[in-house]
Every structure is written in structure tokens, then in C-alpha cells.
Amino acid sequence: MLASSAPVRLPTMTEVLAVMVGFIGVMFMSINVLQLPIQLALFASWFIVIGLGLRLKINYESMQKGLIDGIHNGMEAVLVLTTVGALIGTWIAGGIVPSIIYYGLSVMNPQIFLFAAFIICALTSIATGTSFGTAGTAGVAMMGIGHSFGIPLPLVAGAVISGAYVGDKMSPLSDTTVMTASLCKVKLVDHIRSMMWVSAPAILIASVLFLVVGFFYLSDHADTSRTAMAMAALQDHFVISPWLLLPAVVVITLLTRRYPAIPVITLGAILGSVCAWWAQGIDPVQAIHIAYSGNAMHSDVEFLNTLLNRGGIESMLGVVALILFALGLGGLMERVGILKAISQSFLRWANNPGRLTISTMLGGFFGNFFGGAAYVSLITASTITEKNYDDQGIDRRVLSRNAEAGGTITTPMVPWTDGGVFMATTLGVSTLTYLPFLWYHMLVIVISIVYGFANIAIWRVPQAERTSAGVGPNAQADHEWQAS
Structure with missing residues (x-):
């Protein structure tokens, strides 16, 4: 019998579980036992899903x-990943990142640093709408400042990523925010207002936690000798000037004005090469080449060597390969019907707002775990459970809020997603190391689940409106619901 272009049937949950176990087994054996690159593990996982597809004809x-x-x-x-790689390399070589670190060390109080890093990255990401751009600019600088204060880098990375994803989740300029509102058929403003119910307390509690922990690590008095040594080393190896902060101002301003991210970040990389030639005295051809190869410097201060010898498109090629394999895996799973099979299973279980919240968030996490990208996770989170929201008469603003909590928020928590790989590569800290300090992310997840079971901000659609809008098991929920 010839194979067809469509599945004869959906895979059973036993077959879905077999694929999941096979995927986890391949990842564990490849990374922990054979110590092979994660890219090969994801590539091998393609054929597990293909095998199921052939079984389904x-x-x-x-x-x-x-x-x-x-x-x-x-x-x-x-x-975006490749352009940010170019930007990081040229901004370091041009003295832009070193200048930000230098002035940050000179004015910032070490005890409130974690709180300040979280707030600075949150404001930057809200203004620009990009977590990648925030981590690649302000985030890299915060890592240098925090390390010079003697704060563990995973903790600094937790503050940076937490702040970066405030805007990725909440900013009207963020592609994931716009995409989620569109997928869930909710107005963008209504989507953001709905998320504020969860994000506002999460931001407040995370701010307090970062502030308290900052005082805990530097409770008596901070040892400024390392800070002074870092500032001296920066002055020895780079020309430090407030004028070198202008490229950062230009890039953030253009992103805030909603210019496209790729050309704006590329412009930032070009300005970095100009600064490397004009301010740092690097050969102009070499200054351009740094955009591809990254920065290379030698200092007596070891952490500066680690922090500032990075960047360039070349450093992102392995990350690009990983993301391509992960995205391909997600596309295969969608085509074979694995996602639809899971959706039908959730429909039977999620019979109240609490379970519905959990099922939506699991759908998002599943998309990240097997699809490797926030885009995939938002699709799985919204499509797997949207029918249940309509059937139970729950406003789709709740769906869009939970989709972001399970999709966008969990992206940097999985080591092989685009967000997880990017953050680990850019900040120099592994995903599993910074994971315990993603306090904003964890708070969003917990608060969302609590709201579901406690019926807080779970808006209902009146039966009359449901009927007039045609909401039901076979209807499109494209009506603009009002809060009850």
C-alpha cells in the first residue's frame, strides 16, 4: 500500500509517548553519555518522528x-540571531560595551545591582520589544558589571533574562505579543491588559527578590578592589568615552520607533565597526571582519577575557544549526499529527479553568521542548486548547494570557530552543545554570495557575453573547468579548 500525503489516522497516545521517550533517550545518550553535540541529537530525533509518519502511511x-x-x-x-552576533562583536571591539560597563561600575550601587539590572533590562525590552536585542546589548553590559561586583554570573543572568522577557511578553512592539493576540483572535490592547493581571504582581515580587538577594550577597560592605581593577583594565585596553554610548542610544531609539529589527541591529553593528576603527584605532578592514569573527583581546583580568572575547556571526553558526534542527522537528510533529493527538487528549481532561490553564501552558512548553522556538510554542499553546475555552464560555483573553505564560515565558528554560541557546551563548552561562534564577518566569507560571484554580481574572462570556457570536463546538471565536 502506498503512503499518502495525509495521515490515515492520528497517532495514539501510546505512539506519542513512545516518540517522547525516544526523543528524551536520544538527547540523554547523545549529550550525557556519548558527549555528542546537541545538534546531532536533534537531527537524529527527526527520524524518530519520520518513523512514526511512515507507520501512519x-x-x-x-x-x-x-x-x-x-x-x-x-x-x-x-x-535576528546572526545580526545580534555581529553587533556584539563590533560593540565590544568599538568600546561601546566596555564604556557601558565602565560607567555602570562608576555609578551603580553594588547592593541594588540585581534589582537595577532587572529593571533596566525590563524597560529596554518594553521599549524595543525584543529580548534578544536587550540581552545582546544591555544584558552583556550587566554581566560585566555584576561579575566585577563578585555576584555569581548565573544570578546576574537570571536578572537579565527575567527583565528581557518582561518586554518580550508585554511590549506592543514584540512579535510574540502581536502573534499571540492574532492567534487567539484578541485585540492587542486587550491581550496586554489581560497579561497585566499576572505580570504586574510577578514584576513586583521579582523586583523585591532581586533587591533582597542583592543585599544578602553584599550585606555588609562590597569589596571594590575587583571593581577598581576591572575599570583600570578597561581603560588600558579600550578608549572609554561617553560618545561611545551613542550607538546604543541610536539602536534603542530606532527599535522603540518600531523600525524593523534586522536592519536596525545591522546598522548598530556597522556603527560598532566605525567606532572600532575611529575610536579604538583598529584597522578598518579588521574592524569590519570582527562583525564575522568576533572580538579578541588579552587582559590580565581573566573575567574580562571571558566576557569580552565573544560575538561575531561565526559564534552564532552552531546556534543557527541547532535552531534549524529544532524548528524542523516541530514542523515534522505538526505534520505527523502528534500535536493534534495531544490536543484531543487535553480536551477530555481540561474541564475547569485551573486544568484549562495548565493544559494551555503544557501545550506551550511542549511546543518549546519539541519545536525549539517561541513561535512553535505559541501555536501549540493556542490551538491545542482554544476549543475548550469556547465550550466553557471563558473569554479568549484568558487563552492569550495563558498561551504567553506557557509559550513565551518557557522558551529560555529549554536548552535547545532559540531563546535558550541565544541567552546561554550571549551571556556565557548555561541554561540549566541560570534556570533557578528566572524568578519572573516562575512567578508568571505560578500566578497563572493560581488564578485558574481560584477563578481570579477568569472572565466569562455571557450565554447571550456566546449565542449571538456563534461560539460553540464548531464555531470560530472571532468575537471581541467584553469582560463580565
Whole structure:
């Protein structure tokens, strides 16, 4: 019998679980036992899903198309990743990041540093709408400042990433925020207002935690000798000037004005090369080459060598390969019907707002774990459970809020997602090391679940409006609901 382009049937939950166990087994053996690159593990996982597809009589050409479609949907993140790599390299070589670190060390109180890093990154991400751009600019500088204060880098990374994802989740300029509102058929403003119910207390509690922990690490008095040594080393190896802060101002301003991220970040990289030639005296050809190869410096201060010898498009090539394999895996799973099978299973279980919240968030995490990107997770989170929201008469603003909590928020928590790999590569701290300090992310998840079971901010659609809007098991929920 010839294989078809469509599955003869959906995979059973036993088959879905077998694929999951196979995926986890391949990842564990490859990384922990054989110590192979994670890219090879994800590539091998393709064939586990393809094997299930063949069992379901789906032809290979159809599965390959699903794979390519999955990669296509995440290509914008790949392009942003490469341009940010170029920007980091040239901004370090041009003295832009060293100047930010130097002036930050001179004015910032060590005891409130973690709190300040969280707030600075939150404001930057809200203004620009990009967690990648925030981590690659303000985040890198915060890592240098925090390390010079003697604060553990995973903790600093936790504050940086927590702040960066405030805007990624909340900013009207963020692609994930706009995408979620569109997928859930909710007005963008209503989507953001709904998220504020969860994000406002999460931001407040996270701020207090970072402030308290900062005082805990530096409770009596901070040893400023390391800070002075770092500032002296920066002056020895770079020309430090307030004028070198202008490229950062230009990039953030343009992103705030909603200019496209890729050309704006590329412009920032060009300005970094100009600064490397004009201010730091680097050969102009070499200043341009740094955009690809990254910065290289030698200092007597070891942490500066670690922090500032990075960047360049070349440093992101392994990350790009990893993301492509992860996106392809997500496309395969969608094509084979694994996501739809899980959706039907959730429909039977999620019979109250608390369970519905958990199922939506699990759908998002599943998209990140197997699809490797926030885009995939938002699709799985919204499509797997949207029918249940309509059937239970729950406003779709609750769906969009929970989709962000399970999708966007969990992206940097998985080591092989675009967000997880980018943050680990850019900040120089592994995903599993910074994971315990993603306090904003954890608070959003916990508060969302509490709201679901406590019926807080779980708005209902009146039966009359549901009927007039045609909401039901077979209807599109495209009506603009009002809060009850």
C-alpha cells in the first residue's frame, strides 16, 4: 500500500509517548553519555518522528514539506540571531560595551545591582520589544558589571533574562505579543491588559527578590578592589568615552520607533565597526571582519577575557544549526499529527479553568521542548486548547494570557530552543545554570495557575453573547468579548 500525503489516522497516545521517550533517550545518550553535540541529537530525533509518519502511511515528501515549513516559520529569529552576533562583536571591539560597563561600575550601587539590572533590562525590552536585542546589548553590559561586583554570573543572568522577557511578553512592539493576540483572535490592547493581571504582581515580587538577594550577597560592605581593577583594565585596553554610548542610544531609539529589527541591529553593528576603527584605532578592514569573527583581546583580568572575547556571526553558526534542527522537528510533529493527538487528549481532561490553564501552558512548553522556538510554542499553546475555552464560555483573553505564560515565558528554560541557546551563548552561562534564577518566569507560571484554580481574572462570556457570536463546538471565536 502506498503512503499518502495525509495521515490515515492520528497517532495514539501510546505512539506519542513512545516518540517522547525516544526523543528524551536520544538527547540523554547523545549529550550525557556519548558527549555528542546537541545538534546531532536533534537531527537524529527527526527520524524518530519520520518513523512514526511512515507507520501512519504518510509519504516522505509530505513530511519533508512539514519539516521545511517548520524551519520557514522560525527564520526571522535566525536572521535576528546572526545580526545580534555581529553587533556584539563590533560593540565590544568599538568600546561601546566596555564604556557601558565602565560607567555602570562608576555609578551603580553594588547592593541594588540585581534589582537595577532587572529593571533596566525590563524597560529596554518594553521599549524595543525584543529580548534578544536587550540581552545582546544591555544584558552583556550587566554581566560585566555584576561579575566585577563578585555576584555569581548565573544570578546576574537570571536578572537579565527575567527583565528581557518582561518586554518580550508585554511590549506592543514584540512579535510574540502581536502573534499571540492574532492567534487567539484578541485585540492587542486587550491581550496586554489581560497579561497585566499576572505580570504586574510577578514584576513586583521579582523586583523585591532581586533587591533582597542583592543585599544578602553584599550585606555588609562590597569589596571594590575587583571593581577598581576591572575599570583600570578597561581603560588600558579600550578608549572609554561617553560618545561611545551613542550607538546604543541610536539602536534603542530606532527599535522603540518600531523600525524593523534586522536592519536596525545591522546598522548598530556597522556603527560598532566605525567606532572600532575611529575610536579604538583598529584597522578598518579588521574592524569590519570582527562583525564575522568576533572580538579578541588579552587582559590580565581573566573575567574580562571571558566576557569580552565573544560575538561575531561565526559564534552564532552552531546556534543557527541547532535552531534549524529544532524548528524542523516541530514542523515534522505538526505534520505527523502528534500535536493534534495531544490536543484531543487535553480536551477530555481540561474541564475547569485551573486544568484549562495548565493544559494551555503544557501545550506551550511542549511546543518549546519539541519545536525549539517561541513561535512553535505559541501555536501549540493556542490551538491545542482554544476549543475548550469556547465550550466553557471563558473569554479568549484568558487563552492569550495563558498561551504567553506557557509559550513565551518557557522558551529560555529549554536548552535547545532559540531563546535558550541565544541567552546561554550571549551571556556565557548555561541554561540549566541560570534556570533557578528566572524568578519572573516562575512567578508568571505560578500566578497563572493560581488564578485558574481560584477563578481570579477568569472572565466569562455571557450565554447571550456566546449565542449571538456563534461560539460553540464548531464555531470560530472571532468575537471581541467584553469582560463580565
